[in-house]
Amino acid sequence: MIFVITGTEAFPFDRLIIELDRLKENKLIMNDIYIQLGSCLYKPKFGNFDTWLSFDVMCDNIRKADIVITHAGAGTTLLCLELGKIPIIVTRRKRYNEHIDDHQVPFAKMMEKLEYAIVAYDVNDLHDCISKFKSINNKGIQYKKNNLAIVNYLNDWLSF
DSSP, X not given: OEXXXXXSOSSOOHHHHHHHHHHHHTTSOOSOEEEXXXXXXXXXXXXXXESOOOHHHHHHHHHHOSEEEEESOHHXXXXXXXXXXXXXXXXXXXXXXXXXXXXXXXXXXXXXXXXXXXXXXXXXXXXXXXXXXXXXXXXXXOOOTTOHHHHHHHHHHHTO
């Protein structure tokens, strides 16, 4: 199962859900898809979804998922890592009215550099990211708890 998290942001992330529907319709994704839809206006045709999930249900789905695809929010990304999953993160963009700015891009770049996430900077990269995930998933990439690089990045980001 692919578990998709759009977060609790007030801005819809319809581009992500539309692309997942396209990939599923064209049989480029064969897995079942379950989506935490959040504020998205587009309703998926090829996956099950709930608008909001409790924290416990969110954690259960992350643990059960073969692949987790999430917006590039720091909290959700770090939760995936804490629960033992290397996420595919997709950046929300201001130009698509998905957020107030592009702060998810530098966070995603840092997570990619540390090899803690596979990043789709555009939804069109999603299929390639899923393929990449499948090819590296068995390499045993491990999240190092209390990673100083992440702590320093978040401290710098929060103090601007």
